[in-house]
Amino acid sequence: MEIVRVFWSVLIIGLLPISIASAKDDCEESTVSAQVPQCAEIMRKAADVKLNTSYRKLMARFESQQRVNPEQGKVFMGMARDSQRAWIKLRDTNCPLEATDIEPGVAASIAVINTCIARMSLERAAYLDGIVPDESGVSCPSTDFNLFLNSFAESSAVQRTFIQRPLQFLVTVDAEPEPRMEKRTLEDKQIKYPLMPDRAHREADGLTLSVKEQSGAKATAILNKPDTDYLVEYRFVLGKCWMLSEVSDFAI
Template structure:
């Protein structure tokens, strides 16, 4: 997690001071137990708040479905939970604004976790219902691209992945016309 260590520690120390005062005045003789519960809750909430705007979204390190991209992508494409877990925040999303004159113009946004709508990649049932197909365009040891498309139409969305400890989605480009 990329968090300024000193800022994080400062927040936790202030929470400890507030907790000590609150628990001592509220719970009397059992203040020590209440104090530890307060600090644990404050620590978890603080960590979650920092994580939501940084690249490490999860507080518990998840298990990578596979180091092999085709195997990873098969699991990714069929699980909303895996899609929520293995992505880099902010997520770069690019699409064509078809309403701009005289011709469509690309729009790029970087989305925070709270701004993302899941599933990012339609799950199998929806793909079958809409006659959408998936293909892996290219992959190497640490980069991969896959495309969601509909045959004989202008529908085409490309998903970009990188691999560190596991594969993560870094960007989506929707070039649909």
């Protein structure tokens, strides 16, 4: 009986983020082997809820962040759906392997499979949560571009939230017979923040931030250093809020 207690204590620690409080307490204190299948089912269902929540949040983030590029958003959402369907098939065919040393269909076999499903579902949920991190706690500073730009420059959190992913990045490359612009597509993990220095750093480095142009739902800001070749352009597009869509670094 003590083995059962230890087994469930270890399992429940891993499931704490998604466990239902009353069910967790009951299972944690359980010393009755007959309760193991019931606890395994409770934990599987709780893990399913967490997995479905993480998946829905990911789809919502793709939809929200790709408003300025609907076709790209559709592609990413399609990729997420295909990936999730393939993963569920993998999980549901993989977990029965963990119960092959137990008579199929008996309570112990079902408990082992449910425990495996719960574990894999939590791992998958954590994986989905790490794709396009959710910055929903940061609201749009303003649809007035000048006010938005001030907030964008001062906050890395705002920058992380209001950029289009993947971000288009143009950089000047030294080449013959003359330098050329090379376009790169940066995924979220490749983007280094801050993308735009705040006022204190601009003043320390002698940089000037200004609005180059704004027309309707498009705007461009420039960061430059007078009397040098340092020049960076930031292009924004307006949806429900302004979003950074492209950065062009003209300095060699």
